[in-house]
Amino acid sequence: MAYRNYRKKQQNDSAMTIRVVCAIVFVLFSWCWTYYFQRDLLTMAQHVLSHGLTHYNRLAGAVVITVVLLILQNLVHKISRLNKSFYALTFFPSMLFLGMLTNITPDPEGGITHDFPGWLAVILLIVWGGVSYVATKLQELDDDPNPNILSRSMWVNLLIMVFMMMTTAGIANTNAVFHYRMRAERCLLDGDYDGALSAGKESLECDETLVMLRMQALARKDALGEKLFEYKVCGTSKTILPTNDSICPLLLYPAERMYKFIGAIPAHKMEPMHYLKLVQRKDSVPRKVVTDYLLSGYLIDKEIDTFAREVKKYYPMNDSLPKHYSEAMVLYTHLRSKPVTVYHNTVMDEDYDNFRDLRNKYPNKMEQKGKVEEEYFGTYWYYYWYE
Numbered sequence: 364m365a366y367r368n369y370r371k372k373q374q375n376d377s378a379m380t381i382r383v384v385c386a387i388v389f390v391l392f393s394w395c396w397t398y399y400f401q402r403d404l405l406t407m408a409q410h411v412l413s414h415g416l417t418h419y420n421r422l423a424g425a426v427v428i429t430v431v432l433l434i435l436q437n438l439v440h441k442i443s444r445l446n447k448s449f450y451a452l453t454f455f456p457s458m459l460f461l462g463m464l465t466n467i468t469p470d471p472e473g474g475i476t477h478d479f480p481g482w483l484a485v486i487l488l489i490v491w492g493g494v495s496y497v498a499t500k501l502q503e504l505d506d507d508p509n510p511n512i513l514s515r516s517m518w519v520n521l522l523i524m525v526f527m528m529m530t531t532a533g534i535a536n537t538n539a540v541f542h543y544r545m546r547a548e549r550c551l552l553d554g555d556y557d558g559a560l561s562a563g564k565e566s567l568e569c570d571e572t573l574v575m576l577r578m579q580a581l582a583r584k585d586a587l588g589e590k591l592f593e594y595k596v597c598g599t600s601k602t603i604l605p606t607n608d609s610i611c612p613l614l615l616y617p618a619e620r621m622y623k624f625i626g627a628i629p630a631h632k633m634e635p636m637h638y639l640k641l642v643q644r645k646d647s648v649p650r651k652v653v654t655d656y657l658l659s660g661y662l663i664d665k666e667i668d669t670f671a672r673e674v675k676k677y678y679p680m681n682d683s684l685p686k687h688y689s690e691a692m693v694l695y696t697h698l699r700s701k702p703v704t705v706y707h708n709t710v711m712d713e714d715y716d717n718f719r720d721l722r723n724k725y726p727n728k729m730e731q732k733g734k735v736e737e738e739y740f741g742t743y744w745y746y747y748w749y750e
Contacts, residue, residue, distance in 0.1 A: 378447050381520050385451050388524050389436070390429055393461060396531070398425035401465045403545035404536060407614045408467050411475050428464070432457035448516040449498035451523035455491045458527040459484060462534030468541070473612035479534050540568050547576040548615035556580040564594060571598035572610045578603055578659065579621055587655040588685025591662075593741040596750060600660035604635035625652055636660050651677075658688065665747055667695045668703075675704050682708055690715075690743040718744050 397405065402421045409419040440453040466479040536542075543563030550558035559580040563573065577594055581587045602609045605618045606629045622628040627642045636657065643653045654677045661670040670691055678684050684692065684706075692706035693715050718739055725731035732749050739745040 378450070381447060381450050381517055384517065385454065385520055385524060386433070388521070389454050389457070390433070392524075392528055392531075393429040393432055393457075394425055396461065396465070396535075397428050398422070400542075401535065403542060403549050404465055404467055406549055407545050408475055410615055411473075428461070432461060435460065443495050443499065445495055445498055448519050449495070449501070449523070451520040451527070452491070452495050452498055454524065455527055456488065458531045459487060459491075459534070462531040465535035467536055469611055469614055471612075473614065475614070478536075539563070539566060540570050540573060543568075544570070544573050544576065545615065547573060547580070548613060551576060551580060551616045551620075556583050560584075560594075567595050569595040569597050570611075571602035572613075574598055575603055575605065575610060576616070578656070579624075582652055582655060583624065585651070585655075587659050588688045590686075591659055592687050592743050592746045596663060596746060598663070600636050600664045601634055603656065603660055603663065604638065606635050606638045607632050625656070662687065662691055662743060662746075667691055667698070667747075671695045671702065671704050680704060680706050684708075687743045691747075694744055694747060715744065718742075722748075 398421055405424055406419040406421070409417060436454050436457045439456055440450070443453060445453050463477065463479055463484060466477050467475050468478050470476045540563065543566070546562040547559040550556070550562065557580075560577060563569065574594075574596055575598075578587060578591065581590055598610075601607065604621060604625075605613060619628065625639070625642060626645060629638050633641075639653050639657050639660070643650065643657065658670060658674055658677075661667070661673065670688075674684075674688055674692065678688065680692070682689075689706070689708055689711055692704070693708060693711050695704075696702050696706050697715060697719075718735070721735055721738060722731055725734050735745060735749065
């Protein structure tokens with residue numbers, strides 16, 4: 364009798380150890396998932412669903428979501444009676460719900476939608492139910508009373524938890540560029556322009572909307588001419604402002620704030636460059652902002668002849684010229700046999716000569732691009748020749 368009681372106590376201790384460890388793993392995962400990784404997505408979702416009337420609180424949101432999912436898991440445990448070796452399976456509905464909660468993508472109308480179909484969720488729950496039923500039969504045969512953290516049952520549960528976390532990540536929206544965009548929009552909304560610029564800065568992935576958001580942040584820091592090409596730039600001048608239908612609608616940051624900053628709200632859909640030229644004629648707008656947008660648009664389109672004609676109207680052709688404008692003028696002076704404006708900058712001329720020497724050193728185009736990227740990514744020269 365004493366031996367049976369001791370063995371039962373060991374089994375109970377083992378089951379409790381597994382429950383505590385699985386709960387800790389789930390809480391840590393759910394917390395990090397909602398508080399850190401999906402913070403901007405959840406902020407956007409609440410903003411869109413409430414039409415901007417409420418604001419997502421990341422701390423309260425992470426706590427509420429985690430607690431609700433733990434309650435759901437406890438209900439599943441009481442119903443399924445899964446224990447010990449297969450206890451982790453009781454977290455599956457919570458993990459599934461967490462994945463579906465963060466499976467949010469924008470729709471063309473400026474709202475949000477879910478990519479993960481409901482019917483597939485039902486199928487997964489049915490499969491999980493079948494697996495759980497078999498597991499309840501198998502756990503009766505389990506003979507692993509060892510209560511320590513290195514037991515076989517513990518590792519089986521941890522492997523199940525890892526698999527379910529991967530399932531959650533597979534269901535949710537983990538698109539890196541979309542997350543960069545949401546972070547940039549949130550930071551712009553809060554007036555944190557450095558934060559907006561840091562979103563995805565080290566990544567070479569981008570889309571036109573992210574470039575537009577970065578341009579807005581740089582313009583508000585008066586740094587378009589200095590830093591635009593230090594970031595990955597894609598798209599054309601048709602996507603530098605949301606004045607037409609060339610880019611995805613903004614979900615957090617109101618387009619009206621961009622127009623107010625530039626100086627006028629467009630009366631109808633039009634190309635960004637046309638809009639900027641119209642606004643430039645008004646006396647009441649911040650001319651430097653509009654000018655830098657126009658000049659940046661020419662550079663993005665690689666229209667260096669137009670740029671060379673226009674830049675001298677607004678900037679003195681000396682060493683005070685912003686970095687990218689200076690790079691573009693050095694490039695233009697070297698490429699054109701009869702330039703409309705000759706521009707020289709001792710340091711930059713020497714740097715451009717080194718740039719050309721590096722290109723000529725590697726005739727293989729792929730190798731050449733890689734070597735030049737290591738040294739000159741972040742310059743207009745690299746963008747002009749390789750992007």
